[in-house]
Amino acid sequence: MGSKQHDAIVVGAGHNGLVAACYLARAGLKVLVLERNAYVGGAAVSRSLYEGFTYSNCSYVCSLLRTEIIRGLELPRHGLQIIPYEGGCTMMRTGEHLAIYDNHDAMRRELARHSRHDAEAYDRYVRDMLRHCRFIKPLLLREPPDPTSFKPRDIRELLFLGRHFGKLGEARMYDTLRFFTMSCADMLDEYFESEIVKAHLAGSSIIGTALGPRSPGSAYVLLHHYMGSIDGAVGAWGFARGGMGAVTQALAASLTASGGTIRASAPVAQILVRHGRATGVVLDSGEEISAPVVVSNLDVRRTFLETVAPEHLPGEFLEQVRRFKIRGSSGKLNIALDGLPQFPAIPQGSPSTRGDMHITDTLEMVERAYDDWKEGRWSRAPYVDMLIPTQIDPTMTPDGKHYMSVFVQYCPYQLAEGEWTPARRQAFGDTVIDAIARHSPNFKDLILHAEIRTPRDIENEVGLTEGNIFQGELTFDQLLFNRPIPGYAQYRAPLKGMYMCGSSTHPGGGVMGAPGANAANAILRDLGRLQ
Amino acid sequence: MLTESEPHYRQPLRKTPFHERARALSQLDSFIPWSGYTTVDVFTSVEQEYFAIRNAASLYDLTPMVKYRVAGPDALRFLNRLMTRDMRKLTPGKVAYTVWCNDEGHLIDDGTVFCLAPHEYRVCTAEWQLDWFRASAIGFDVELREITEEVAALAVQGPTSCRLLRLAGVAGIERLKPFEHGGFELAADPAAARAAVPIMVSRTGFTGDLGYELWMQPQDAEAVWDALMEVGRTRAVRPIGSRALNIARIEAGFILPKADFVSAEHTLYLGTERSPLELGLAWLVDFHKGHFTGRRALLEEQRRGPRRLLVGLDVEGTKPAHNALLYTERSGRREAGSVTSATWSPTCKRNLALALVDASCSATGSEVWADIYLNRELVWERRMVRARVVERPFFAPTRRRATPPADY
Amino acid sequence: MSPARGSTYDCIVVGGGHNGLVCATYLARGGRSVLLLEAAEQLGGAAVTREFAPGFSVSACAHLLHLMPAALRRELDLARHGLTLAGDDVPSTALDTDGRHLTFGPRDPGGLRARAQADADSYAAWQAQLQRLAGALHPVLSTTPPRLGNASWRDRATLLGLGLGVRRLGRRDMRELLRIGAMCVHDLLEEHFDLPLLKGALALDAVLGSNLGPRSPGTVMSLLYRAAATRGAEVLQQPRGGLGALSAALAGAARAAGVEIRTGAAVARISVREDRAAGVVLATGEEIAAGTVVSNADPKTTFLKLLGSEHLDAGFVRRVAQLRARGVAAKVHLALERLPEFPGLGAAALRGRLLVAPSSDYIERAYNHSKYGEFSTAPMLEVTVPSMADAGLAPPGAHVMSVIVQYAPHTITGGWDAQRERFTAAVIDTLAAYAPGLRASIRASELLTPADIEQQFRISGGHWHHAELALDQFFMVRPVAGAAQYHAPVRGVFLCGAGCHPGGGVMGLAGRNAARQVLREAA
Structure with missing residues (x-):
């Protein structure tokens, strides 16, 4: 196997590693994915919990996976089946509950049980969420520009951002400015009066974060809940048949079909660097595998603090990696x-x-x-x-x-x-x-x-530093061109031939696949393989 | 009154107090959702029902109309700041058709306002408005309450509608003028073991014809329905569904939310909002009454002149121009707008449409070309058809205004 | 423009707070006839000195002067109008329960080096960076926020200028600004320092007056804003006679510029005719005509009470009603029989401010309680003893202590009447941990809760900044979209208070910016 020539090695077979590998393989590259565990999938896996029980051990809901990726990598053909949620609910200690129904009229009447006003305000709320989703959706599958750069591409992308924002029109520009900076609690107060309605909705603003519903900047996290619904895709929120492993199994099948190779139980010890460029990896076993492109699906801390020798990296960069916030919650x-x-x-x-x-x-x-x-x-x-x-x-x-x-x-971790x-x-x-x-x-x-x-267990098993499910907190200082590190938000490591494709990069976590797709795009552009 | 047997997660749509009666007469089982209720789309045939509106009398279940009670010392000030019309002119016993806008002067909805007493009003509208009304109530001492379920409503429309009501014993109805309302009584009927039923009647409607709207307590709904159907048996009275009504309302040139405009409270895309000036409702906008929400934006728009306008079109041929794109020339090179509502008018024998067109082609007499798709036994054909901008309403019989109405 | 005749003026300024006075002065200097109306008998709004116990006077709200830019003070020539300083460049001391207090100033880490060598180095770098970033942000404070989506060249030039200003910082600082701009101060301090006492003291400056805790994102921006006012060269000063003396000097400048001032004249409403300002109506019913009315009142009072919903669009009113303006800063004033003794603290430090914020977590805990309508028994305090430098504030030998306390929720569970005593006791207990003899020397005390501040100074919510200074209420969306350029939707009505950009604190820029906007629009 060592003799085989590879064009690219992906370290880690999480969903983003697999997505990146799939796109690279489809572009004609010989791709090898190396996975530490005996199974692929990272945090999107189905495992055996107990005799006869299969379960999604970490990620548990399929909602954010980009439609472009499902279509482009032909995941349904490779076995992905998603069954939409039928409802949901929030239960209070008083015995009261708020049910969530798919049918709009049923939902309205359910909300009206708690507050007639909130039943109406809910329509305005959903409208605004969809408006905001429409605003950020085109930004997800784009490489964030470096605002300090004068490169034509960066300037072009910045102008795109500016125009995209400008197209909102004055009133919605202010709404957007406020929405992305305010707290979830303050925002919900602007719509609703019923405590249970607010509590129910606030839930999706805190999942995986180191923020509370009253922390400024928590409002926009609510969008994750609506991102799936704007593509007109039925079943935006749903169960993957067979558990979340079905997603990564379909990705793996898609990769194999495109000629990619996956090696499980192949933990990478080091990324090899020669003359300032990545040349391959060495496994724990001592086996060396070389490739001109190395892509890390690991979080940014693990990638640069544990798998690259520090002498190859700029000191200031390492300093910024060390302060990257990745607290598990x-x-x-x-x-x-x-x-x-x-x-x-x-x-x-x-x-x-x-x-x-x-x-x-x-x-x-x-x-x-x-x-x-x-x-x-x-x-x-x-x-x-x-x-x-x-x-x-x-x-x-x-x-x-x-x-x-x-x-x-x-x-806490x-x-x-x-x-x-x-x-x-x-x-x-x-x-x-x-x-x-x-x-x-x-x-x-x-x-x-x-x-x-606990977050500690998640770190131990899945390899997510501090057990942070998003491979890094999703606060302003770590979003868009700041993610993961200002100046390094374009999937390229400070080493030639080395890339990042995990959720530590833009647009971040959740089983979305966008970082993997964007990283593959950056690699292919650098290789001159993008038309 | 109907009690709901199924919980809302099994049966999301409510039934109106007329539902059992309507279902018994519905031959097609064709129901559609409307503001949380299920209502009849077609009873027997659209043509039959349409002609009942124009040439006899029709019953239409209006209960799903969303109704709000607006009361309190600031009720008038509140409404005057909310609505584009001068509400100070609305005295007890009067009804006004009006629209309301957001800050940008974009239309939120239209509806009717009933003045019941000096500090008490009722607003009827197609869609829920409590969220916007509550925002508009900040700073006013006013009580807002939705009363949709507390009031059953039935439209009685058509040239014989007055006669029909009189036959049912609604004394004095012939004196009710357009845009007036009053308390009446459906006389007791010993034969049907029915006591007198108090009803509120307004001379309003969505058909552009002689007609009334009856407002009553839900428990009286079936009695009123039965009485009218009984006396109308020999007068070709018919219950009608929304499809037939839609033809009549287009003939009358009335606009419908989600057809001719989308409420500015619901739009997701940019530039899809509409202002009353664009929709040809400038006559409803009173710039001299003091401030109202959207006034500054509308003044600015008036100064600039609206970029597009809703107009009536007379389309050649007989094929309704549903959803047709409009062009300035037959070649289809430059778009001029699009059709929002279209119908063949069985009364005028004209092919009518409401369309939103560029201001440059909005003058009466202007000519545009409609791109119509014809389906002939599953074979689709595309036709460029000439259409002329004409005055609205397309059909406005004088009987709709006559008081007392002619006795048919 | 002709000078005032009878009761007709070009401009009426409603409210004689410091921003109102500044605004009126600039308007008068711009050639307008200006009448300033103040409801209270005393000018200055919340910047007043009041006697709270016989012989004991204190600045009612803010107790130090540090935000007002030097240029503004020069322009107003406040020294000529009687402003003198009792304390200049006074130090800050972070109090430590074990007596190892840390006295430091912005340009001088003081005892820091002895405590923590690494922190002292970081502190120098921190201050230098803060100064560079503050320098870039400084012009923003004096700028009328541009309207978005507006084709006006002026607004475009403003946006471009802001962009260039940030770019001029250089790549490194620019990246840092874009990274930390919306961060929480807690995390940023974690990156730089080890000593909890230092982090607590620095976090205090980021949250003082705000309904935010150190872990709330956006608190770095509050810190940068504070620094931007003085280009990062903040100097703490104590006006002789308290902050009321500043207001007196501002009033002097206003009168000298030709402003007519009436106190005890409460404005009931702004009158509107033909959708434009026509003047004001006083509570007495007296009507005064003017084509321009500038309100120093907070946005909620201005729009919802003085103008009224009737003259405004509903969406706008909803935004105003939703403006967050819940104060959390209370004031405790103590009349002391003798100078309090803080073991381990020298007299020089007592002339400055004493900070009770042993760590960032301590502040966050104090904040936690306020989220639920409670107060913390371990509050964050900013303490001054103004009588140290200004003997006139207290009887001979006696002293005044002025304490800003956070967090005191505007609306407290059980109501303030029931909680006042307990709250004051908690503050005194907290202080007594550092100054054991304090309790015995207290002759009288006064508590001003946000509810009291609301009522006594006519500020909705009792918020020092009139509206929360948070990211979603900054700059182009301050106080609300549609009123961020100082003018109200009704022509001729303007805002000049802390609710506008760049916000409150005794800075005066909102007043000057507003005046410039009025003069520009009329021109």
């Missing part, structure tokens, strides 16, 4: 259940359990959960986002059994009281299980097995 429980848990608050026959179920009372509760994280504690009353995919895809578990994915915000220990991890898990059990009397009895993951 999310935990996850994967629970094998003996049956379907009951949620008495949800009316019989409602589709609300066949989608994401949240536990929150008020914005204040979410904000207090954030306060705990700031203090180095897991949230005493956490924000919980639950999903039981086996209601729709029973192939994942034995008959009559279920699997529940529980996403928890917030959980580093506890103030000391290191994470098995006992502390269990205590964290118990906090979450108790929170769910308050809404589901038979829940605890049904638990066959619960896997508890």
Whole structure:
């Protein structure tokens, strides 16, 4: 194998690594993807949780994957099937709930149960979200310009940004300026009066972040919730049949079909550098593989602090890599259940359990959960986002059994009281299980097995530094031309022939694939392979 | 009154108090959603229903019209700042058709305002407005409440509508003038074991014909329907669906949200909003009444002159110009606008359309070319058809204004 | 323009706060006949000196002068109008519970080097960078924010000028500005320093007066803004006679320029005729005509009360109503029988400001409570003892202590009436940890909560900046879109208060910018 010639090596078979590899392979390059784990997929994988139980161990919902990528890489042909959510809900401790329905009229009446005004304001809210989505969508699959550069391409891209913004017209320009800088709580206050409506919507602003709903800059994160819906794509939010691994399996199949190669259980120890350019990699086993292009799917910290020898990198760059903010804030429980848990608050026959179920009372509760994280504690009353995919895809578990994915915000990487220990991890898990059990009397009895993951565990297994699910926080100082490092936002490392394609790069995390596609684009442009 | 048997997640659309009656008469089972209700699109045939509007009398279930109660010491000041018309002229017993705009002078919606008492009004509109009305109420001592479910509404339209109401015992209805409303009573009918039913009647409508709108408590809805159907049995009265009404409203030159304009509260794209000046509703905009929302923007637009205008078109041939793009010349080189609503007019025997065209081709008599797609047994053909800008309304019988109306 | 005759003026300025006085002066100098109306008997708005206990006087809100640019002070010739300084370039001291206080100034790390060598080096670099960035931002503060999507060459030139100003910083600083501009000060301080005491003190400056904590994104911008006012060369000063003396000097300058000033004249509303300003109506019913009315009142008061929704579009009114203007800074004034003793602190430090903000996390915790309508028993404090330098503020031998306390929510659970005593006690307890003898020497105290400030100084929400100084209420969207160029949608009505760009603090630029805009529009 060592003798085989490769045009490009991708380090890490996460979804972005695979997307980048697919595009490179389709452009005719001989691509080799090296994966440390015995399986591909990074954080978008389906694994065995418990005898007979398959589960999505990290990422759990398919919503952001760009349509351009699904189409371009022919993922449906390679096995990707997405089943849309039927509903969703937020449950309050009072026993009250807000259901989410696909049907607009049903949704309106549900909202009107809480506030007639909010039922109407919701239309304005969705309209504004869609307007903002339409604004940022064209920016996702573009390489961010360097505002300090005078290169024609950068100037052209800056002018594109300016014109794109200018086309909004005066009133919407101000709305856009405000929206991208304000806090989620302040923004929701401008639309809604009902606490549960606000609490429900605020949930999507904090997932994976080191911000609370009252932190300025948290409003725009809400867009992630709507990004899928603007392409007219049915099933923007949905379960991937077979779990999230189905996404990366389809990518892997697409890659293989284009002639790419994947080697699992092949951990990369170092990226080789000679005369200021990347020349290949050396594996833990000592095997050297050379290629003129090396692409790292690892987060920016891991890439430059652990896989490249520091003498090859500018000191100032390394300094900036060290201060790259990548604090983990999310935990996850994967629970094998003996049956379907009951949620008495949800009316019989409602589709609300066949989608994401949240536990929150008020914005204040979410904000207090954030306060705990700031203090180095897991949230005493956490924000919980639950999903039981086996209601729709029973192939994942034995008959009559279920699997529940529980996403928890917030959980710190580093506890103030000391290191994470098995006992502390269990205590964290118990906090979450108790929170769910308050809404589901038979829940605890049904638990066959619960896997508890703190950010520390996510780092250990998936390799995401500090367990940050977005490979770096999504705050202004780390967005667009600042992502990951100002001056290095165009997927190119400070070494010739070396590139970055992970979520650490623009436009960031979520199973979107855009960083991988953009990185491939940058590589192909440098190789003169782009028409 | 109808009680809802299914929860909203099984049955998202509500049923109006007339639903059971309507369903019994609906031969096609053709229902469409309207503001959260399910209503009839066609009962039997569009033509039958249309001719009931124009040449007999028709019943149309208006209940889904969104209705708000506006009351309080500042109700008038609030409405005057909200609406483009001078609401100070609206006295108790009167109804006004008006529009309202956002700050940019773009149309949010149109509707009717009923003055019930000096500090009490009712606003009826096609779409929900509470969000905008609440924003408009900041700084005013006014109470806003949606009362859609509390009021059932039935339009009785057509040349014999007055006669029909009189036969049903609505005494004095013949004295009600256009854009007036009043409290009336549907007389008791011992034969049907029915006590007298209080109703509010306004001489308003969406057909451009003689007609009335009846407003009542939901529990009285079926009794009113039954009484009118009974007395109309020999007078060709028909319940009608939205399709037939749409032909009549185009003939009358009325605009419809989501057809001729999209509310500025709902637009996603840029430049798709419409101003009342563009829609030919300048007559509703009173620049001299004091400030109202959108006034400054509209003044500016008036100064510049609107770039496009909604006009009536008389299209050659008989094929309605649905969604047709318009061109200045037959060659189709320069676009002139597009058709927003189109119909063959069974009464005028003309091929009518409402269209938004560049100001340069908006003068009456101007000629544009409509790009019409014809489907002949699945074979599509494209025709460039000449169309002429004509005055609106296309059909305006004098009977619609006569008081007392002629007795048919 | 003809001078005032009878009761007709070219311009009426509503409110005699410092921005109103500055604005009136520039208008008069621009040849306008100007009448300034102040509701209170005393001029100065929130920049006043008041006696809060017999013989004890104190600056009611802000207690130091540090934001007003030198150029503005020169132009107004405040020294000639009686402004003298009791304290000039006074130091800041971060108080430490163990007595190892850290006294430092912007140009002088003071005792920092002894405490933390690396931090002292970083501090020099930090100050240098802050100064460079502040220099680039300085012109922004004196600029009328451009209108977006506007074809006007003036606005385009403004935007271009701003862009060039940032580019002139050079690639390195420009990148840094674009990176940190919207960051939270907590994270930025983490990048630069180790010593919690230093980080706390620096974070305090970023959040003082704001309803934000050190971890709130945008707080670096607050810090840069503060620095920009003086091009990063901030000097803390104490006017002799308190901030009221500054207002008196400003009033002197105004009168000298020909401004007619009436106090005790509360404006009930701005009258509008034919969609343009016609004058004002006083609470007494008296009508005064003028073609231009400039309001020093906060945006909510100006638009919702003085103008009224009736004259404004509904969307605009909604934006005004949604303007965030909830103050969180309270003021505690203590009348002390003797000079408080802070173990480990020299007399020189007592002439400056004392900061109780032992760490950034401490401030954040104090902020946490205010989010839920509570107050923290461990508040962040900025303390001065103005009587140290200005003996006239207290009886002989006695002293005045002026304390800015954060965070005190405008609306508190249980109501302020029930919480006042507890709040003041918490402040005194916090201080007593550093000055053990303090409690015994207190003769009288006064608490001004944001609710009190709202009521006494007629500022909606009791916010020092009239409107939260956050990213979504900055510059082109300050106070709201449609009024960011100082003029209201109604012709002839202008704003000149802290709710406008560049915001509050005793800076005076909003007033000058507004006056320039009025003169430009009429020209």
